[in-house]
Amino acid sequence: MLIKHGINSGFVARTCLYMLGSSGVLRRQQFLIRSLEVGGCSDRNTITNQKAMQGIMKFTNRPSLEADAESILRAITPTLDPNRHKGQAGKIAVIGGCREYTGAPYFSAISALKIGADLSHVFCTKDAASVIKSYSPELIVHPILEESYSVRDEDRSFVSEKVLAEVDKWMERFDCLVVGPGLGRDPFLLDCVSNIMKHARRSNVPIVIDGDGLFLVTNCIDLVSGYPLAVLTPNINEYKRLVQKVLSCEVNDEDAPKQVLSLAKRIGGVTILRKGRSDLISDGETVNSVSIYGSPRRCGGQGDILSGSVGVFLSWARQKIKDGDLSTSSRNPALLGCIAASALMRKAASLGFENKKRSTLTTDIIECLGRSLEDVCPVG
C-alpha cells in the first residue's frame, strides 16, 4: 500500500501539509500504540488474532494511516486506448430503485459513467424504472424487481426465480454490482436480492453494498462473509448497526482504525469503507484513511456517488492486477477501489461546493467528477 507522510488534505497544497502533518503524525503513532495496549471491545469480542495485531502493528512503523490516494488513482485508472472497444472500460450494474426511491440508483449509476465506465445498468422495480429512465437516456434500466404488494403469496417462488433468471442473463458481463442504492426494505424484494448476491458471488463478480443493501447484509452477514470482493460502505448509523451486530459492542471513535480493522477481519476479509470526516478503509489486513478536504454540505445522495465510484475503480484495479500492470504495493482491488473512490468523491464535492456553496446538490457534485479525475489523471 502506498502511504504518504503527513495528512493529505488536498491535491494542491501538499508540500505545505507535509510540514503541518508532522506533529499529527506523532500523535497518530502514540494513539496506535495505546490502542494495542488497551484494546477496542469487551473481552468476549476483542480480536486476539495474531494477524490482525500485525495488521495494526504495521502502522506503528508508519507516520500516518493516510493513503496516497492520488498515486492510487493514477495507478488504477486505465489509459484511454483507441484500440479498445465498448465495455472494456467497465460495465457496472446497480441493484436498487423501488416505489419510494429513484434518485439513489440514478446517482450511483450515472456516477459510474461520468467517471469513465462504458455501460451502466440499473435493476429496479417497474414503478421506479420509467422514472429512472427519464432522468437519463444514458442508463440501461431493467424493470424486473418486485415488491411484496405486487406479488401474490402463491406466486412468490415463481416470481423470485424469474427475477433471478433476468439478472443472471447479464451477470457474467458485469464487472461489478452495486447493491443497495434506493433498494427499500421490502422483505420479498430483499429476499430476491439475497439470491442475486449469492449468484454474483459464485460468478466472482465484485459487490459493493450500500444503503438498504447494508440493512440486508447486517441481518444476514453470511451473504458477504469471507468474500474478498465484497465492499461495505457504511455511514455513521449503518456502521453502528454493523459493529453492534458483528462485534457485539458499541462504536469506539477513539480506537476507530482498530475497530474497522477488527470488523473487516471478523467478516472474513471484506473491505469496509467507513464514511466520516475522514474515511477509514480496511480489508482486515491494513487500514487506510482518506482525509482530502471535501465539502461541509451533507445533502442526501453523496453516498450513492461513492458506491458507483467504488464499483468503477474496483473494476479498473482488478483489471490492472489481471493484466500485471499495477504498480501499487497492495494487490487488493477492493481496497484500492475504495481509496480511489473516496478521494475522487471528496475532490468533486469540494469543487461542487466552491461553485454552489449551501446550494450544492448531489447532481452538482456528479458534474464535477470528470474534471476532478482529469486534474489527477489527465488523459494526455
Next chain:
Amino acid sequence: MLIKHGINSGFVARTCLYMLGSSGVLRRQQFLIRSLEVGGCSDRNTITNQKAMQGIMKFTNRPSLEADAESILRAITPTLDPNRHKGQAGKIAVIGGCREYTGAPYFSAISALKIGADLSHVFCTKDAASVIKSYSPELIVHPILEESYSVRDEDRSFVSEKVLAEVDKWMERFDCLVVGPGLGRDPFLLDCVSNIMKHARRSNVPIVIDGDGLFLVTNCIDLVSGYPLAVLTPNINEYKRLVQKVLSCEVNDEDAPKQVLSLAKRIGGVTILRKGRSDLISDGETVNSVSIYGSPRRCGGQGDILSGSVGVFLSWARQKIKDGDLSTSSRNPALLGCIAASALMRKAASLGFENKKRSTLTTDIIECLGRSLEDVCPVG
C-alpha cells in the same frame, strides 16, 4: 468516388498528413495486391466474382482507401433555402425502443434532428413511449409496437396486422427508416419489424440497420439481400456474427477491406459500415475507409448517433442525386451517406472528448453534431 491522397486523420492539419501518409500509401497498395493473391476466406467462400475483383483492383491504382469525407459532406448537405418547407430536409423514422431500452432510439432520432432533418419519428412499445417522449418534446413518438408478454397467443395475428398498418400509414412520407436501436429481441416484436422492413423495401424506402436490427437481419438475411438501399452498421461483435453467418468463415483483420467488400457483395450489394478504429464502408463494388480521429471513449450509445446520422445523410445524398445536383463520382446514396455520417460522428466525438475527457457521454457528443457540421459546411 472521391478519394484523397494519404490518410485523413482530421479536418485541420491535412496538408501535413498528406506527407505523413505517403509511406502508408505504399504499404496499403502492397497489402491490397497481396490480398488479391492470397484470398480472404476458405475456397468455398472466396469471392471469385470478376466484378468484385475489379472492385478491389480499383484501389491498387489509388493511393489510399481513405475517402475524402469532407468533400462528400459538403457535396451532399443541402443548402438552406428559405423557400423550402417543413419536411424537405428529411423525415426520419427510428424503429426501436422496448421495455428495457429507451436511450438508444432517442439518441438515434435526436441525432437526425441535430444534424438538420426536419422531422424525426420513433416507433416503439407502449412501455418505452412515455419515457422517450420525456427525453425530448422534439420527437414524434408512436407507441405501437408490442412485445410477446403483452399479447395473447390468439391475438397475435390481429395485433401484427395492426402494427403494420400503423407504420404503413406513414411509410411513404419517410425518407429513411433506422431499424434496431433499442429494439430488443422479443420474437413477436421482431416478427412485426420484419414485416415493416418488407413493406419499406416495397416502397423503396432506405433502411439503416443497427443493434438488435442486425440480430434480426443476421438470422434472416433475405430481409435485405439484394436491396441497394439497405445499410448495415455492425460493431465488432455484430460484424463477427454477420461474417460467420454469411461468409461461413471468421473475421480476417489482415484482409479487412477485402472481407467487407466480399460480405457486401454476397448480400447483394447492400452497404456495410464496419465500425472500428477506422470505419470501413463497402457496397460490394468499392471499399472506403474513414479514419478521421474521433475519441478513445467507448461509452454506449455512440452507435445510435451513427445510425441516425446515416439516415439523414443517405436521404440527402439520394435527394441530390434525384435533383441531378451531385458532384461526387459515386452515385450510391447509401455509400455516400455512410462516409458522411462516419466522418461527422468522429468529428463530434473528438469535440465532445476535448471538452469532457473521460466523462464524455453520448449526450455530450450529440451536442457537438451541429458545430461539427458547421465547421465543414458553414450555412453561409
